[in-house]
Amino acid sequence: MRVLVLTGAGVSAESGIPTFRGKDGYWRNLDPTKLATPEAFARDPQLVWDWYRERRERIRNARPNAAHEAIARLARATDEFLLVTQNVDDLHARAGIPAERMVRIHGDIFVTRCSRCDFSYAGRGGSPEPPGACAVQPTYGRLRSIAATFEKDADLPRCPECHALARPGVVWFGEQLSRNELERVEDFLDGGACDVVIVAGTTATFGYIIDWALRASQDGAGLIEVNPEETPLSRFATRLVREPAAIALPRIVDELAN
Numbered sequence: 267m268r269v270l271v272l273t274g275a276g277v278s279a280e281s282g283i284p285t286f287r288g289k290d291g292y293w294r295n296l297d298p299t300k301l302a303t304p305e306a307f308a309r310d311p312q313l314v315w316d317w318y319r320e321r322r323e324r325i326r327n328a329r330p331n332a333a334h335e336a337i338a339r340l341a342r343a344t345d346e347f348l349l350v351t352q353n354v355d356d357l358h359a360r361a362g363i364p365a366e367r368m369v370r371i372h373g374d375i376f377v378t379r380c381s382r383c384d385f386s387y388a389g390r391g392g393s394p395e396p397p398g399a400c401a402v403q404p405t406y407g408r409l410r411s412i413a414a415t416f417e418k419d420a421d422l423p424r425c426p427e428c429h430a431l432a433r434p435g436v437v438w439f440g441e442q443l444s445r446n447e448l449e450r451v452e453d454f455l456d457g458g459a460c461d462v463v464i465v466a467g468t469t470a471t472f473g474y475i476i477d478w479a480l481r482a483s484q485d486g487a488g489l490i491e492v493n494p495e496e497t498p499l500s501r502f503a504t505r506l507v508r509e510p511a512a513i514a515l516p517r518i519v520d521e522l523a524n
């Protein structure tokens with residue numbers, strides 16, 4: 267079986283990670299869609315870092331839910347599998363999806379990278395290691411001091427190479443998706459049509475989500491949408507499941523994996 271799964275904020279919301287939309291997403295009365303921008307970082311990097319550190323903390327304390335577990339089970343039961351997630355948390359990884367079967371199209375919140383050069387540090391900020399992951403161990407003096415700088419709570423971290431401000435390794439509104447990650451999705455799509463495409467917990471308001479879902483499913487065959495609400499993708503789907511992902515996905519995976 268060849269399977270593509272696309273997930274968005276709705277899947278993590280059920281683990282207590284607030285989405286950007288709605289009242290829950292607001293932080294200190296600020297709109298996250300305005301904080302997660304290069305403009306906000308240029309204006310007030312401390313404010314943006316304070317927000318990201320709180321989000322990191324919340325994610326560290328969250329746990330994968332039944333939707334994450336079900337998708338990981340589907341990955342184990344499938345020869346050709348790719349998960350494309352818009353979520354920058356590590357809950358899919360902690361549920362057991364290996365890095366080579368997952369594309370994190372909006373980046374990784376636990377990565378800290380330079381705002382100017384290519385330097386990046388994949389420290390996990392104390393988050394539990396995903397099973398089987400190769401940990402970045404800051405054992406050497408220089409790496410240890412980078413870890414200490416990047417994971418301290420108060421300061422604005424700076425790049426050890428060029429001294430520019432460091433920033434979270436996520437894709438902000440108005441920024442390009444990583445070419446590398448886009449290529450990984452394209453490679454999978456080029457590999458042939460999927461038997462099943464599941465789109466869960468994303469409002470599919472980004473055009474590329476609809477594009478990938480339709481290409482992978484050959485214009486909708488085997489396309490399952492899991493979302494309590496109607497989305498722009500709904501009219502293309504062959505099956506609509508109007509339930510939260512943590513309720514619907516374990517059942518759908520039971521059906522598919524048997």
Ligand SMILES: [Zn+2]
Pocket residue numbers: 380381382383384385425426427428429430
């Ligand atoms: Zn730099």
